[in-house]
Amino acid sequence: MIAILGILVVIGCVASGYWIAGGKFGVLLQPAELLVIGGAALGSLLIASTKTSLKLVVHHIREVFSGKHYSKTQYVELLSLLARLLIKIRREGLASVERDVEHPEASAIFTGHQNIKNDTQMIRFICDTFRVYLVTGEPGEIEGIMHADIESMHALTALPAQNISKVAESLPGLGIVAAVLGVVLTMQKITAPPDELGHSIGAALVGTFLGVLLCYGFVGPMATKLENRSQEREAFFGVIRATISATAHGATPMIALEFGRRSVPDIYRPTFEELEQIIRGG
Template sequence: MDRISTIGTILGFVVIVLGTVLKGSTVEALWNPAAFVIVFFGTLAALLVQNQGAVIKHALKMMKLIYRPPQHEPRDLISRIVGWSEISRRQGLLGLEPQIESESDPFISKGLQLLVDGGEPDTIRSVLEVDMDTREAIDLAGAKVYENAGIYSPTLGIIGAVMGLMAVMQNLADPSKLGHGIAAAFVATIYGVALANLFMLPMAARLKSLVGKQSQMREILVEGLVSIAQGDNPRQIEARLQGYVA
């Protein structure tokens, strides 16, 4: 569990509620069913129009990465690659076959299988880079869903506010309803802006960062496996891969 992301999410809600109270309003004033429908379901409708169902589904699955991000440890991966290189020099490429079964990452397993099968370095690189680019494109499309939600929701909030003000204008003859009506109208704006800037856009940026780190790990793996296929010295492989580590 990523505590920082969890704290940030909770703090986002607290800021809105506490800010409302400190401004002299009430928590109940933040709840408006009409504004909720317009902003949240309107944003969802826009996303459904823009994206295919598979993209939306993948984006929902990616949300857990924000709070349970995968571990990206380049140094650990480099150490494993150097270990594979040493095994291949002592036992040959077939000596890496037991490593395939112990790997839980399909990308690593595929790379090792290509290596054990005696694939040429260029072939290994081209096959793995296709997988890497495809995976990155799919993940970035999922992150883009949250970014687009952050773009649409403020506009839906403005639409909700305008619709609320329209309702207020229809009750100008009753001054007792004006204050409550105007306050309710601006709740939609709060929903839209808060949803975008406290949640959707930060989530999109975090997911893009995680996708970038995952791609870097795969680049290290591809470079390492190609180096093993070329028969490079383990120390040379380690020195080359250390360039990926800041």
């Protein structure tokens, strides 16, 4: 909804400013210019993309308009899930969580958190890490594995933003291409009356206008939105990494979860008192 509101604000402000200055909207309606710019931008994306990166762009572009976002509730539930795992390990030993991490879909620990239980990537990350912990228990190896996994995930989630950003950068240039084609058409009418020539030149300049507006008003911000979501996702996994890493180094559940709590972005971070309630609930 925020992205849609932003689009409406951009269109409304640009259109209002143009209207206040005495502009006529009819001259801005140039389907041919839009076809040249939009079609060339799409073609350049296809040329630059691999099959995998193109699939990622199509999949993630919906997130620009999605109302889903990380919240304090999700971070609290994540800490609660980790607390239940760590407390069970503390009371019953490391082997006690083997069944939970092997079959998370049947584990009360994983299925009891409505806001995050459907995040299969996050669940898999926790379970795979604890599987390694069950086998080796070496803090350095566990940290290295988590770092490699998060780095790999971030590299993939960053691809759509990078590709769309490149498209945004190309739009002003493609707008110039459309404008030049318009000038070429205008030159063929050089003997036409001044009114007709003025209209033709104005139509040609619309290409430059559209290219710049699409770049800085729409496509560029979309790339930034996807980049922000990728960074937020990495921060979410960083809480898991900090908590499990502290556990692997021998920290008590309370200290390990405090490491996790301190890794939560400040605007979503639960208080120390709230963490204590989470642990008691575990």
